[in-house]
Amino acid sequence: MISQDKEQLASELRGSLLLFIRFFFKIVTGREFTISHPIGRESHHVIICRAYTELTRVQKSAHGLLVNVPPGYGKSVISSMFVAWCFANYDKCNFMYISYSHDLASKHTAFIKMVMSCHQYKFLFGVEIRADSRAKDHFVTSGNGEVSAFGSSGAITGRNAGLPNEKVFTGCVIIDDAHKPDEVHSDTIRASVIRNYQETILQRPRDVKVPILFIGQRLHEDDLAAYLMSGKDVRTWDEIILPGIDVAGNALYPEAQPLEYLRELQEKQPYTFSSQIQQEPIPAGGSLFKPEWFFEMDEEPEALATYITCDTAETDKTYNDASAFSFWSVYELKREGRGTGQLGIHWLDTLETRVEPKDLEATFMDFYSECNRHKCPPFIAAIEKKSTGVTLVSVLKSLRGLTIREIDRTRASGCKTQRFLDIQSIVASQRVSYTKGARHIDMCLTHMSKITANNTHRHDDIADTMADAVRLALIDKTVYSFQKEDKKQDAVLDKLGQSIQARLRVGRHRYHGNSS
Numbered sequence: 001m002i003s004q005d006k007e008q009l010a011s012e013l014r015g016s017l018l019l020f021i022r023f024f025f026k027i028v029t030g031r032e033f034t035i036s037h038p039i040g041r042e043s044h045h046v047i048i049c050r051a052y053t054e055l056t057r058v059q060k061s062a063h064g065l066l067v068n069v070p071p072g073y074g075k076s077v078i079s080s081m082f083v084a085w086c087f088a089n090y091d092k093c094n095f096m097y098i099s100y101s102h103d104l105a106s107k108h109t110a111f112i113k114m115v116m117s118c119h120q121y122k123f124l125f126g127v128e129i130r131a132d133s134r135a136k137d138h139f140v141t142s143g144n145g146e147v148s149a150f151g152s153s154g155a156i157t158g159r160n161a162g163l164p165n166e167k168v169f170t171g172c173v174i175i176d177d178a179h180k181p182d183e184v185h186s187d188t189i190r191a192s193v194i195r196n197y198q199e200t201i202l203q204r205p206r207d208v209k210v211p212i213l214f215i216g217q218r219l220h221e222d223d224l225a226a227y228l229m230s231g232k233d234v235r236t237w238d239e240i241i242l243p244g245i246d247v248a249g250n251a252l253y254p255e256a257q258p259l260e261y262l263r264e265l266q267e268k269q270p271y272t273f274s275s276q277i278q279q280e281p282i283p284a285g286g287s288l289f290k291p292e293w294f295f296e297m298d299e300e301p302e303a304l305a306t307y308i309t310c311d312t313a314e315t316d317k318t319y320n321d322a323s324a325f326s327f328w329s330v331y332e333l334k335r336e337g338r339g340t341g342q343l344g345i346h347w348l349d350t351l352e353t354r355v356e357p358k359d360l361e362a363t364f365m366d367f368y369s370e371c372n373r374h375k376c377p378p379f380i381a382a383i384e385k386k387s388t389g390v391t392l393v394s395v396l397k398s399l400r401g402l403t404i405r406e407i408d409r410t411r412a413s414g415c416k417t418q419r420f421l422d423i424q425s426i427v428a429s430q431r432v433s434y435t436k437g438a439r440h441i442d443m444c445l446t447h448m449s450k451i452t453a454n455n456t457h458r459h460d461d462i463a464d465t466m467a468d469a470v471r472l473a474l475i476d477k478t479v480y481s482f483q484k485e486d487k488k489q490d491a492v493l494d495k496l497g498q499s500i501q502a503r504l505r506v507g508r509h510r511y512h513g514n515s516s
Helices: 002-015 017-029 044-057 075-089 102-117 119-125 187-199 224-229 259-268 270-277 357-371 387-396 416-428 441-448 461-475 483-515
Strands: 063-068 094-099 138-140 146-151 173-176 212-216 236-241 295-297 305-311 323-335 338-353 380-384 403-407 432-435
Touching: 002 017, 002 075, 002 119, 017 044, 017 075, 017 102, 017 119, 044 063, 044 075, 044 212, 044 236, 063 224, 075 094, 075 102, 075 119, 075 173, 075 212, 094 102, 102 119, 102 138, 102 146, 187 224, 212 224, 224 236, 259 270, 259 416, 270 416, 305 357, 305 387, 305 461, 323 357, 323 461, 338 357, 338 441, 338 461, 357 387, 380 387, 380 461, 387 403, 416 461, 432 441, 441 461
Parallel strands: 063 212, 063 236, 094 146, 094 173, 173 212, 295 432, 305 380, 338 432, 380 403
Antiparallel strands: 138 146, 305 323, 323 338
8 A cells, every 4th residue: 555655646746847846845845835826827837847847758959948037936946846856757867057156056956965865755766866976066866867066157067968869858957047146237247158158058968859948037138048039049949938027917926026016126126127027128228227216305304424435537537537526414214204213315415526646635635625514524435446546545544533434346246237236226215315406416316317237328436426325324334323222222221121120029029028
């Protein structure tokens, strides 16, 4: 009876990828796998599982399957489970699992290994991972099947996908998120991923009938997915495009991202929404910031602190490159006259100038002197460590009463476009304000309306000062934080609590003393 039940369950799990996922996801994670139930359309989990299943049953020459789906919709779980499911059907498969970084790919292959290592899997399918396969980024089964992890822009050597001259499915190349979101706007990095696909990944399938599976959200109008769909690739691609909101206005995965959330994302982060959610990257030349996103106030709000952000010229060619200094205040947002506990920043002033490097210090000091006339003088000046800014930093460090923050741009901090995208939602939520009629504001709003995602704008010095201002005060919160006040209040409450406890102990002592 046990043998019959085992064979029946194993047969059912081999026959349905979705059933396999639901069964083993709960075993491995202890949680139920939530299948989407969108209004008026089929579940995207069902659509993807059906397409993956067909990939294993219909062999096509030089074929690929491309699936575009929003992030957080279970694509990596499905893809990882797919690999384990394929081994349950044929334990000699060879898979290459590729993501934008080796570490991310290794995380996915480690999950595959976890599924295949659980005793229920071995009991039902008789497939085991060899005892000498201890690495999470490469392991071998008892049937000599293999799984290997790689980064999409790194070296891919010594491994292959599938087997030659077989009439059954023997594995494939899986590309799960080829681009890192904060690097895709770099033309150099994006091109290197596509070139690595053309020159390396394409050569790894052992047979022309071994497929390549691409799954991930769109990130850029010229990303790898765009190349695969352009018809320029040697493979033909079946496409499954799954937008977060369909033509009828319904959410694809309402259990995870309800329609109200998606509409708010559409309003406040239009570039991200169009690409990652709708799978339709807008041309990068479109403006990232709308003038109406900057909140106009009749009066300047009460400042909690003020600071200066500086973007200095890249070169000494003053006719081509400008330096910009902006003055900001941090204040508490209020609703109906009451504090909300949320911070905003107020754009007090900006100077855009083209001067010789030798005159930069004097120009800054004039601007700083003007800022010192404010009732809350600035105590921080943030300056990027580049070109003329390096000299300015070294000179100003000796200035009393002003703390110099050096902003060091690195690859880890992301490209310029990503830095602008990082602050887009904050600006769209109107947490950056200005005083009506301020002398600098027309110049600044005109400048911000010209900032694009593909760097076709001519200048971005003022935008850089704003990006740094938002990050310092509203993201990193290193200019002012309500936590300081919270700690004071906590200390007072702790002291009161200790006093009350002491009184209670005295009261209990007196009570027990009297009763005795």
